Amino acid sequence: NAGVTQTPKFRILKIGQSMTLQCTQDMNHNYMYWYRQDPGMGLKLIYYSVGAGITDKGEVPNGYNVSRSTTEDFPLRLELAAPSQTSVYFCASSYSGTQYFGPGTRLLVL
Amino acid sequence: AQRVTQPEKLLSVFKGAPVELKCNYSYSGSPELFWYVQYSRQRLQLLLRHISRESIKGFTADLNKGETSFHLKKPFAQEEDSAMYYCALTYYGQNFVFGPGTRLSVLP
Numbered sequence: 001n002a003g004v005t006q007t008p009k010f011r012i013l014k015i016g017q018s019m020t021l022q023c024t025q026d027m028n029h030n031y032m033y034w035y036r037q038d039p040g041m042g043l044k045l046i047y048y049s050v051g052a053g054i055t056d057k058g059e060v061p062n063g064y065n066v067s068r069s070t071t072e073d074f075p076l077r078l079e080l081a082a083p084s085q086t087s088v089y090f091c092a093s094s095y096s097g098t099q100y101f102g103p104g105t106r107l108l109v110l
Numbered sequence: 111a112q113r114v115t116q117p118e119k120l121l122s123v124f125k126g127a128p129v130e131l132k133c134n135y136s137y138s139g140s141p142e143l144f145w146y147v148q149y150s151r152q153r154l155q156l157l158l159r160h161i162s163r164e165s166i167k168g169f170t171a172d173l174n175k176g177e178t179s180f181h182l183k184k185p186f187a188q189e190e191d192s193a194m195y196y197c198a199l200t201y202y203g204q205n206f207v208f209g210p211g212t213r214l215s216v217l218p
Contacts, residue, residue, distance in 0.1 A: 031204050040119065042196065042210040050204060090154065097142055097200055101154040 002026050006091050006102035013081040013109045021076040021105050023091030031094040032074040033058075034066065036087040037104075043090065049074055081109045112137045114197050114209035122215045123187050131182040131212050133171075133197030141199040143173055143180040146208075148194040157182075157195070167191070187216045 007022045025032065030051045035043040045058030049068040063085060065077040078085060086109045091102040113136045123129050135141060145157040158166045160173040160180060171182045180197060197209040 033206070035208075040210070042114070042116075043208040045206070048204070092154075094204070094206075098144075098156050098159065099146070099154075099198075099206060103153045 004091055004093055004100050004102035006089075006105050008105060009103070010106045011108070013078075013107065015081060015083065015109060017081050018077070018079050019081070019107075021078075021089055021091075021107075023074045023076065023102060024072050025074075025091075025093040025100070026072065027093060027095065027100065028071060029093035029095045029100070030071065032068070033092045033094070033099070034064070034074070034076045035090045035092065036060065036085075037090060038087050046076065046089075078107075083109050085109050112141070112199065112201060112205075112207045114199055114207050116195075116197055116209040116212045118212045119210070120213045120215065122217060124217050125189055126186050129184050129187040129191070129214065129216075131195050131197075131214065133180045133182065133209060135178050135180065135197070135199050135207075137178075137199060137201060139201060141201050143171070144198045144200070145169070145171055145180075145182050146196040146198060148196070150193070154196070187214075189216045189218060192216045 004025045033048045034046040044060045047066040049055045052071050055066050089105045092099045115134045143160040146154050147157040148154045169184045194211050196211045200206045
């Protein structure tokens with residue numbers, strides 16, 4: 001049981017580039033989440049999904065898109081990277097009120 | 111709006127001393143409260159949740175609805191307790207709000 005996995009671990013992007021952060025869970029959880037964590041700050045919810053085919057915006061969705069075609073996968077897309085998107089991104093799934101986190105992706109936009 | 115505050119960014123205590131990490135929340139309904147912990151080079155993981163009323167690694171937390179607090183306590187801190195601690199609440203069972211975190215440093 002790998003739990004929640006994220007790729008890549010670290011990425012440097014140039015302003016205006018696009019990329020997809022991958023997130024996969026093998027626990028068959030319906031709920032999945034994307035957070036960003038800026039230095040010295042708490043986690044801020046970007047998007048979440050309550051099941052395959054259903055996604056909804058969180059607190060800070062601007063500049064991001066998500067899709068949920070399967071229960072396992074919940075990729076996060078950055079279309080036009082901006083320096084303000086430099087952060088650590090965490091994917092999580094939840095079951096019975098408990099969240100299970102991935103190891104995070106550190107993104108630097110220059 | 112739902113909000114979680116943790117007033118201390120950094121808390122340093124000596125090994126064997128008691129430790130209390132503060133957490134206050136604002137929510138008009140009946141939230142469920144959690145403490146998550148992130149040890150160095152590890153992912154965030156659940157430490158405890160208020161409904162289970164457990165003691166995990168010697169830590170306990172009591173929900174005080176009158177003071178809207180959920181402080182985390184341990185009577186004797188250990189060096190391996192050094193980590194980032196996040197207080198969080200969930201409402202409707204699927205929406206989570208995290209506090210900014212407190213870094214606990216246990217000194218030898």
